[in-house]
Amino acid sequence: MTSEDAMHNHDDHDDEHDHDNHFSDMQARVKALETILTQKGLIDPAAIDAIVETYETKVGPRNGARVVAKAWSEPDFAEWLRSDATAAIASLGYTGRQGEHMRAVFNTPETHNLVVCTLCSCYPWAVLGLPPVWYKAPPYRSRAVIDPRGVLEEFGVTLPETKKIRVWDSTAELRYIVIPERPAGTEDLDHEALADLVTRDSMIGTGLANPAGDAR
Amino acid sequence: MNAHEPSLNGSPGLPKSNEGDPVFDEPWQAEAFAMTVRLHEKGVFSWSEWAEALSHELYKPGRRADASDYFDCWVAALSRLVTELSITSQDNLDRLTQSWQRAAEATPHGKPILLENDPER
Incomplete structure (x- = not known):
């Protein structure tokens, strides 16, 4: 099948657009911590991903x-x-x-x-x-x-x-x-x-x- | 890291599977856990500093009876430690948290959520 068939048209749902993405308070807080700790060179996001992946079956x-x-x-x-x-x-x-x-x-x-x-x-x-x-x-x-x-x-x-x-x-x-x-x-x-x-x-x-x- | 330093798997109250692995209800909980593990491994704080910060949050009044707010406490403890260690300020952390929320709301479906998507940045 062609790629055109495969992709949905994202523009179909403009009225829903504002509600596409949302971070809970905790999600946002964790992202903020990650941003700061990365900027300070204390963590590497790839290393965090690697640890999280080891818990893949635990989430x-x-x-x-x-x-x-x-x-x-x-x-x-x-x-x-x-x-x-x-x-x-x-x-x-x-x-x-x-x-x-x-x-x-x-x-x-x-x-x-x-x-x-x-x-x-x-x-x-x-x-x-x-x-x-x-x-x-x-x-x-x-x-x-x-x-x-x-x-x-x-x-x-x-x-x-x-x-x-x-x-x-x-x-x-x-x-x-x-x-x-x-x-x-x-x-x-x-x-x-x-x-x-x-x-x-x-x-x-x-x-x-x-x-x-x-x-x- | 000190070889005799206990691992974060031994954190008080940590939810675990029958096999003894930590379990998480949501991905952000695993991310918070992983960050804390890294900081501890790097010696940014000691086991006892961590255990004390976490216990402080866990024993605050007003916790949910079903302990479903365990990782909320975890994140509060981590936030508290990084501000006490002057890695960042509470104010900076709060502003960045709000910025990520605005970034998420401003990101259309199909695009990765990036901090620079915050219209106020």
């Missing part, structure tokens, strides 16, 4: 993996997720600002989905967990739109030439979760074990779900 409820596991095992839930992801996700008790207005895009044997986002403040971390550090880099976003297959290969995901790749750009109103394909040989696994196979990267499309042998 937020990260309930996206359970959403995926349920969709894999319950066709009715998958259908609901397809038609109204916001309501389907909320039905599991997962609500909150970052989880609102979600759309689920399903990987199939024919199509792989990849999500880009600038992390202004709309990344749905409550559902997906912390974003990877490289997600913040503007080149990732632009390259993912222009050459998604090449970007995926850099992440070690080589897809057959015949598989289509769709790129989704989060908007202020709509955030995406990729429902990866269910790995083979997982028929006997329960929800919990299935959820263990669902990585953050697989829910943004830069990875696939882990193979069955990785279940705990």
